[in-house]
Structure formats: structure tokens, C-alpha cells
Amino acid sequence: MVQRRHGLVRANHPRGRHGRAHRRRRAPHGPAGRAAARRDGALRPHVAAAGHAASIQLSAEDRFEMTRFDDRPFELPGEVAQRFCDAIGAEHVHTDEAARDEYRDPYWHRDDRTYDSSAVLYPASTEEVQAIVRIAGEHGVPLWTSSQGRNNGYGGPSPRVRGTVLVSLRRMNRVLEINHELAYAVVEPGVSWLDLHAELERTGNGDLMISVPDLGWGSIIGNTLDSGVTYLPYGMDYQAPTGMEVVLADGTLLRTGMGAIPDSPSWHVYKRGLGPVLDPLFVQASFGIVTRMGYWLMRRPKAYAPLFLTVPRDEQLAQAIDILRELRLAGIIRGVPVMQNTLTLASHFPEAMGKMQGAEATLPDEVIQEIADETGVGRWGMRTAVWGEPAVVEAHVQAITDAWGAIEGSRVDHARTYSSDDWHEIDHFVDKVQAGIPNLDMLESLPDNVGHIGFSPVVPLVGSKMRELVDLLEETVVEGSGLNFVAGICVISERSAMVVSGLAFDTSDAEVSAKAFATVRTMVERAAELGYGEYRAHLDFMDLAAEQYSFGDHAYRRFVERIKDAVDPEGIFAPGRHGIWPANRRTDG
Known part of the structure; x- marks a missing residue:
């Protein structure tokens, strides 16, 4: 064995030598294990024929998704596509499959077209975003926004409704302000962590640190709006984002917090304002398109x-x-x-x-x-x-x-x-x-061809609670898929953690892919039996994840739907995002 840093050594044997036939069985821990033992044996996901990776036959419990909303594909009329071309330039409107495929999760099975878009639009300014939104509102075109288009393992930038028009904000890539004295930056959605770091170095502000995620290619705003985790002190409870500019469904512009006062110097240094606090309403939501945001930085210690x-x-x-x-x-x-x-x-x-x-x-x-x-x-x-x-x-x-x-x-x-x-x-x-x-x-x-699906419930930071949930999730993965359980416990505060769990699988194998997705859907349901829900849901089971938040006959969902219908009456922004559907696509009244 060869010594490595941090006391690590390289194993002398490849894991593959142990073969693919071994199955790990563990004695269940606690109430979750006992409940699982009482259930009717192993999981039995219903998988369709190979070649149709996403064609999972739904159980009776899952069929609520087929009754409470209408997710029929949208077809983009040619004349509306031309309107978009006129607004932002034909070279920034991409409708061919190859260009659209750049905006899909690389962990989908390669033949799965369930969540295809009809076009990708690349605006370069807030004004162009406003023009796109006004055209979409006039013609009832659903829009799904991404910043850098990552989000791999959660469905990527793919839209929930097939045929939706994607709005990529990659061209909006300016760092608008760096305030060294107060240690914050203001960025557009196309600015990645790598971009901001380079700009800090270029402008002589390299002594300011950014709370970053594991991969630096993503958007600062995009990561924030999906509740993505970062790891420095300002990553605790998402402290860094402060003050947003948002394009609303009628094409008008909103500034949150102190930004509601014209030219306020307090916009990006104070998290609240006068009256209701709006910034969190645009996180994992479908109420508008965020076009700029403040982000707090930390001085190098x-x-x-x-x-x-x-x-x-x-x-x-x-x-x-x-x-x-x-x-x-x-x-x-x-x-x-x-x-x-x-x-x-x-x-x-x-x-x-x-x-x-x-x-x-x-x-x-x-x-x-x-x-x-x-x-x-x-x-x-x-x-x-x-x-x-x-x-x-x-x-x-x-x-x-x-x-x-x-x-x-x-x-x-x-x-x-x-x-x-x-x-x-x-x-x-x-x-x-x-x-x-x-x-x-x-x-x-x-490695190539290995993808993962994320399932990330929030758990109190108590050892017995963590043990109970981890055992339940691992049992579900092993029994349901025959694959390995992978997990990272992200301790987001002093009192809670997200168990970013799931499984890794061969994305080139249709049957394995289908079984993997079916297994994670079961994880969603089983975790809910213990009272746990996701902090960030995969596109393929956003509705199932939202269904678990059922207190008061889904009072939370009904309240958010009222907001959705009020601020986006045509339902153009991200229909189905995290289980929130506009009135024109709800079938349950």
C-alpha cells in the first residue's frame, strides 16, 4: 500500500473483482427497519421494456399525477418562434435537436425524450428577457429558465412539460459591481463561480472569498434559486444571496427588499425591507425570472x-x-x-x-x-x-x-x-x-456513462434520527435496484442536515436506468412515512415530492397556487416546477 495525504492509502484490489452477484443484506435498525421488515418483501418497481428508460408503469399510489394536472406537450407555432427571432436575433434562437440537447441532464438515458424542449433562447439583457416574457404571455408559451444549464442529477435544465421553450441566461454574464468595503458582489445569471473568482482576481479584490459549491461551472444565481449548497460560513442557511431584480409575467421589473427604493445603497446589504420579504419567494419557484442578485463575500482569513x-x-x-x-x-x-x-x-x-x-x-x-x-x-x-x-x-x-x-x-x-x-x-x-x-x-x-439521481431529505441533526433514515434509504436502494447506496450528509445549520442520497447507475442501460428512477421514487414515499421531505426535487418526481407536503389537505400547495395564479395568470413560467401547476393546467379545480 502507498501512503497518501490525509492518511489515505490506495487499495491493492479493484472493487470489481468481487463480482456483480453479491448482494448486501443488513439487519435493519430502529423503527424504520422494523416497519420495512413488516412490508411485503423487496421492492418491485414496474419497469417497461428496455429502450424506454423513462416508461415506468405507475402504481395506483402514483396515479395522482395523472389526474390533478395536464402535462400534455406544448407545440411552438412557427410564427411565435419568428417573434422571438425578431426580439433577440435569429442567431440566438435555437430549435434544432443538437442545440437543444445541450440543455438536458447528461444522466437521462440517451433515448429518453420525455422532457425535451422546443427551442432555446439566449437573451443578452434584462430588456431582451422582458421582450421574451411579453411575447410568451401574449401567446401562452411556457418558459423554463436556466442560468448556466447545469443541475445535473436533478433533471438538468430540462423542462417539466415537453415542448416548453428554454430561456438560457448564459449571455447575461456581467459582474455588475464589486464592493470591497462591504464585501459583496452583484452579478447577472450567466456569471459562474469561476467567472466571479476570475473577476475578483483581475480587479485586485482577490482577498475576498466566495462561498462556492463543489463544481465551479454553475451559475451563482442559478445555484441560489435551486437552494444549491455552498460550503464557507456564508453557506450556512443560505446567508450569501441578498437583493434580487426580477422580470415578472407581465414583463415589468421588480426589485426586492431595499431595492424597492430607487438607487438605494442598502439594496444588497440588508436582507429584508418594509413589509413581506420577497426574496425567498423566487427560490425554487415559478413567479418570475431573476436577472441580477447581490452575493455576500468573505475576507480571506x-x-x-x-x-x-x-x-x-x-x-x-x-x-x-x-x-x-x-x-x-x-x-x-x-x-x-x-x-x-x-x-x-x-x-x-x-x-x-x-x-x-x-x-x-x-x-x-x-x-x-x-x-x-x-x-x-x-x-x-x-x-x-x-x-x-x-x-x-x-x-x-x-x-x-x-x-x-x-x-x-x-x-x-x-x-x-x-x-x-x-x-x-x-x-x-x-x-x-x-x-x-x-x-x-x-x-x-x-467515469463515463455513470450518472446519479439525487434524493435529498432534510433531517434533524440528531444521531438516532439520522441512523434511522440512512438505514431506510440504503435498504430501499439495495432492495429496489441492486445498486450501491451513495450519500453525503450536508450539515446546512446547527440543527439540520440534508441527506443528499440516491444511487449511481449506468446511463447507457435502459432497464437499469428505469429501475433506478423507480427506486428513487420509492425513496421519496418511504422517507415521507418518517415525516421527511426533499429540500430539492428531481424533475422526474417533483410532483411526487410535493405530494408528500400534505398537511391541511395540501394547504401549502393550495396557497402557493393562489400566488401563482395571481402573479402569472397565463401560467407561462415553469409549469409544474416543484409540483406547482398554473390554473390552466390544473385538472382538480
Whole structure:
């Protein structure tokens, strides 16, 4: 074995040698396991013939989707397409299949055309967005907006209703303002994390850090509007976005918060305003198109210590979660730490584990333990960091080490503390992300033809609750698909975490793809039995995810539908997004 950084080593055997016939069976934990044991055996997803990956035969429980809304495809009339050409230029209106296919999730099966668009429009300004919206309202054209068009694993930029016109905001890529004194930037939707970082460096503002996600190619606004996670301190509870400009369904312009006062210098420094707070209404919503937004930045600290903490055995997960909660409540661990299971950690440490192999048949528990031991990553491994004054960082690293030591056999890897002058020496993908340096390094660990589906319920930060849910989700994946369970626990606050879970699968195999989607739909339903729902739903089961939010005979959904009908009476913005359908497509009254 060869020693690697963070105490990791490369395994001597390829995981594939263990064959594809092994199935892992585990004794169920807690009430969820006992409930599962009472159910009628393994999951039985109804999969149509190979070649029709998305043609999953719905059970009776799922058929509500076929009755409460009308998702028949939209056909774009030629004369309306010409109106769009006149408004933004024919070269910025793409209707051919190859151009449209750039805006689909790469993890769809290649033959699945369920969520195809009819055209992609590329406006370059707020005024052009307004023109598009007015034409759409006049002719009843549904629009689905993307910023950079990523969102892979959640359906990508594909629209819920086939034939919808996509509006790509990639050409709106200006950094409109950098305020060094107050540490914020104002950006358009086409600005990626990589773009803003480059502009900070170019303008002499490189001492300002951005709270970034794992991949730097996405849009800052797009990520925000899907509740995407970032990892620095301002990533906690989505603190960074502040103040939006929005094109409404009638083509008029709204500015939220203090931006409602013309030329207000407080627009991007105060999160509220006078009266109802509107910014959150445009997150995961279909009420308008956001064309600019403020984003808070963080000054580069004098000291930065990236850490990797191991949990050697799976049964220690609950203990680790409880220790983490107390460290968070004490203010010792900030930002958004992420705890991932063994197979998922290949995306972080390919030098120790090779490329991520989660798409193979379920590995036996003892084999996963062997991989965890030989590589040193553990059954769960958590990345986190400490930022601040050198003495404070040193004290907090010691406090974390002392607390984590209660987990038998665990490790806290602390290779180095960086000073503010050492930023150019940060070279590992994980360390870059937690230092606010956007990159694409993680892509190197992802093999071809392997996709993933995200299912991400929100759970209280309590060890027993986490254990119960993780066991239920893993059981569902193994029994329903015969694939491996992959999971990352994103600790978004001191009191809650999102279990970003699901499965990896071979996107070139139609039957495997169909079974994977059927399995995740079952995960949605089973998690709801424990009272948990998604924070961000995959396009293919947005309606099923929304159906679980059923308190008061779906009072939440009915309230949001009233808002939708009031602000978008023609139903042009993103029909079906997160289960919200306009009146002209609802069939249940």
C-alpha cells in the first residue's frame, strides 16, 4: 500500500473483482427497519421494456399525477418562434435537436425524450428577457429558465412539460459591481463561480472569498434559486444571496427588499425591507425570472485549516452526528461540513480510491469495510475547515480533535494551516472548495456513462434520527435496484442536515436506468412515512415530492397556487416546477 495525504492509502484490489452477484443484506435498525421488515418483501418497481428508460408503469399510489394536472406537450407555432427571432436575433434562437440537447441532464438515458424542449433562447439583457416574457404571455408559451444549464442529477435544465421553450441566461454574464468595503458582489445569471473568482482576481479584490459549491461551472444565481449548497460560513442557511431584480409575467421589473427604493445603497446589504420579504419567494419557484442578485463575500482569513475526519465503522454514524451537532452549537465548526459514505468519497480522493465505482452491483458490507480500512477513508468521512485568527484556528482544531477522539479508531487529519499569503499553494480539490477557490477537479473522478439521481431529505441533526433514515434509504436502494447506496450528509445549520442520497447507475442501460428512477421514487414515499421531505426535487418526481407536503389537505400547495395564479395568470413560467401547476393546467379545480 502507498501512503497518501490525509492518511489515505490506495487499495491493492479493484472493487470489481468481487463480482456483480453479491448482494448486501443488513439487519435493519430502529423503527424504520422494523416497519420495512413488516412490508411485503423487496421492492418491485414496474419497469417497461428496455429502450424506454423513462416508461415506468405507475402504481395506483402514483396515479395522482395523472389526474390533478395536464402535462400534455406544448407545440411552438412557427410564427411565435419568428417573434422571438425578431426580439433577440435569429442567431440566438435555437430549435434544432443538437442545440437543444445541450440543455438536458447528461444522466437521462440517451433515448429518453420525455422532457425535451422546443427551442432555446439566449437573451443578452434584462430588456431582451422582458421582450421574451411579453411575447410568451401574449401567446401562452411556457418558459423554463436556466442560468448556466447545469443541475445535473436533478433533471438538468430540462423542462417539466415537453415542448416548453428554454430561456438560457448564459449571455447575461456581467459582474455588475464589486464592493470591497462591504464585501459583496452583484452579478447577472450567466456569471459562474469561476467567472466571479476570475473577476475578483483581475480587479485586485482577490482577498475576498466566495462561498462556492463543489463544481465551479454553475451559475451563482442559478445555484441560489435551486437552494444549491455552498460550503464557507456564508453557506450556512443560505446567508450569501441578498437583493434580487426580477422580470415578472407581465414583463415589468421588480426589485426586492431595499431595492424597492430607487438607487438605494442598502439594496444588497440588508436582507429584508418594509413589509413581506420577497426574496425567498423566487427560490425554487415559478413567479418570475431573476436577472441580477447581490452575493455576500468573505475576507480571506489570516489562518485556514482544512480538516478530514473519519468514522471507521458504519455503526458509529449516530455518535459522530451527535458530536458534530455539539461542535456546531458551540460555534467551533462553521460553514457547511459534509459527511460522505465510503463509495461516495471516491469523488474526493481518487488518488486513494480510483474513479468512483458506485454504479456496480451492490457490494457486500464486509467488502465496503475492507475498502474503508485499506484506503483510510472510513465508512464515513467528513470534510470541514476552520477559518479565522491563527490562535483561534489552533484552539478550534484542538477542540475538534479532542471531541472526535471519543469515536473509537477515528482520525482527524490536519495536514496544514494556510496563512492568507499561502493561498496560491492550496492544491487539493477539497481544500480549494473550502478556501473559496472554484474548480472542476471533481469531474476527473467521475467515469463515463455513470450518472446519479439525487434524493435529498432534510433531517434533524440528531444521531438516532439520522441512523434511522440512512438505514431506510440504503435498504430501499439495495432492495429496489441492486445498486450501491451513495450519500453525503450536508450539515446546512446547527440543527439540520440534508441527506443528499440516491444511487449511481449506468446511463447507457435502459432497464437499469428505469429501475433506478423507480427506486428513487420509492425513496421519496418511504422517507415521507418518517415525516421527511426533499429540500430539492428531481424533475422526474417533483410532483411526487410535493405530494408528500400534505398537511391541511395540501394547504401549502393550495396557497402557493393562489400566488401563482395571481402573479402569472397565463401560467407561462415553469409549469409544474416543484409540483406547482398554473390554473390552466390544473385538472382538480
